[in-house]
Each structure stands twice: as structure tokens, then as C-alpha cells.
Amino acid sequence: MTLLIISQSRRRDNTLDQSNSGKKIKLHFDGKRLNATENGRYAGGWDGVAGRPGKQGPENQKRTNVGPIPEGVYDVEQLQYPPQDSWERFESWMGEGEWPGLEKTWDNSRAFLKKKSIADPATAHRNGFSIHGGKDPGSNGCIDLTSGMDGFADFYRNTGQSAELNVSYPEYDPDKQEDGKAASETGGRWEPDGASSRRSFSLRDALRFWE
Numbered sequence: 001m002t003l004l005i006i007s008q009s010r011r012r013d014n015t016l017d018q019s020n021s022g023k024k025i026k027l028h029f030d031g032k033r034l035n036a037t038e039n040g041r042y043a044g045g046w047d048g049v050a051g052r053p054g055k056q057g058p059e060n061q062k063r064t065n066v067g068p069i070p071e072g073v074y075d076v077e078q079l080q081y082p083p084q085d086s087w088e089r090f091e092s093w094m095g096e097g098e099w100p101g102l103e104k105t106w107d108n109s110r111a112f113l114k115k116k117s118i119a120d121p122a123t124a125h126r127n128g129f130s131i132h133g134g135k136d137p138g139s140n141g142c143i144d145l146t147s148g149m150d151g152f153a154d155f156y157r158n159t160g161q162s163a164e165l166n167v168s169y170p171e172y173d174p175d176k177q178e179d180g181k182a183a184s185e186t187g188g189r190w191e192p193d194g195a196s197s198r199r200s201f202s203l204r205d206a207l208r209f210w211e
Contacts, residue, residue: 070123107133
């Protein structure tokens with residue numbers, strides 16, 4: 001009983017609306033990594049994936065519950081935490097409720113994303129995305145940081161739980177995909193043909209989105 005009370009108290013503390021203290025937090029996800037800037041300066045990064053294994057290439061953005069989160073701009077909401085109530089945990093363990101799979105699926109926290117704008121209207125039907133962790137890499141489209149979620153959550157709490165996320169896949173050429181040209185796999189990351197000879201996406205590229 002004591003442990004339950006402590007957990008519930010900690011949960012309440014962590015869900016308080018914290019002041020941003022003048023910090024301007026920007027996040028960028030490129031299909032492989034979530035990078036953060038604070039007032040225009042690099043503040044941290046976490047490896048991540050989006051979409052189901054084998055379907056994480058940006059050409060699958062239109063596929064509901066399969067492909068990665070669509071390119072666009074999102075507001076990051078405050079962190080949420082798994083339920084501590086015994087019945088809620090049992091319900092979630094059975095695959096029901098708001099936290100199906102509990103920590104195995106979500107890790108110790110998650111932050112939902114509110115869509116602001118999208119790059120391709122054909123992906124407008126997709127929603128309900130979040131940033132979360134979990135035991136196994138992969139998701140129905142959410143950004144999955146796996147074991148890195150705790151580190152991101154610490155950063156997000158300490159910076160006021162207010163941020164804007166830009167999702168873009170810099171090496172993705174939708175016109176090339178529509179022409180029926182095949183994509184290639186290079187080092188586990190999706191790249192169009194011939195992209196391996198170009199430089200990789202850098203933090204400087206990410207900062208251009210907010211210049």
C-alpha cells in the first residue's frame with residue numbers, strides 16, 4: 001500500500017503544468033533520430049523509429065497503423081504516465097483501456113502529438129500519434145524511442161513540457177516513388193537510389209526548418 005501511495009504521489013507531481021521559463025524548445029524527427037534544440041542550440045538527441053518493422057520507410061506515410069508518422073508540424077503535449085490502479089493495470093495488461101500493453105508497449109511515459117500542419121494532404125486521415133518508448137522497436141506510426149524514452153522524458157520535464165515537433169524525411173522524394181522507382185536500403189535506413197553518395201542529414205539541416 002505504501003508503494004502505491006508513493007507512486008500515485010509522484011505521478012501527480014509529474015503531471016503538473018510546468019512553466020516554460022522562456023525556453024523555446026524545438027524537436028525534429030527524421031525517421032531515425034529525434035533531435036532537440038533549446039533557444040536555437042542543440043540540446044540532445046535520441047534514436048527512434050516510427051511505423052511497423054519493415055514498413056518504416058517514408059513511402060508508407062499514408063498507410064494507417066502501418067507506416068511512419070507523416071511529415072508535418074505537431075505540438076507536443078504534456079507527459080502521461082501508466083495507471084497505478086490495480087484494475088486499470090489489469091485491464092491494460094489484457095490489451096484494453098488507454099494503456100494496452102502497459103510499460104512493455106509504452107515504457108514509463110508518453111507524450112501525445114497535436115497536428116498543426118501536414119506536408120501531404122493524402123496523409124490527413126492519420127492521427128493519434130505520440131512519442132513513447134517500449135520493449136521492441138516499432139509502432140503503428142508513433143515515434144518510438146524504445147529505451148531512450150526515459151532520457152527524453154527527463155529532458156522534456158526539465159524544459160517545461162512545451163515543444164514544437166517538425167517531422168521530415170530529407171532524403172524522401174515522393175515524385176520518385178510515384179514514378180515507380182524502387183527505394184534502396186542502406187545501413188537499415190531508407191534512402192532513394194543514389195542517396196548513399198550524399199552526405200547524411202545533419203543538425204544544421206534540422207535548424208533550417210525554423211530559420
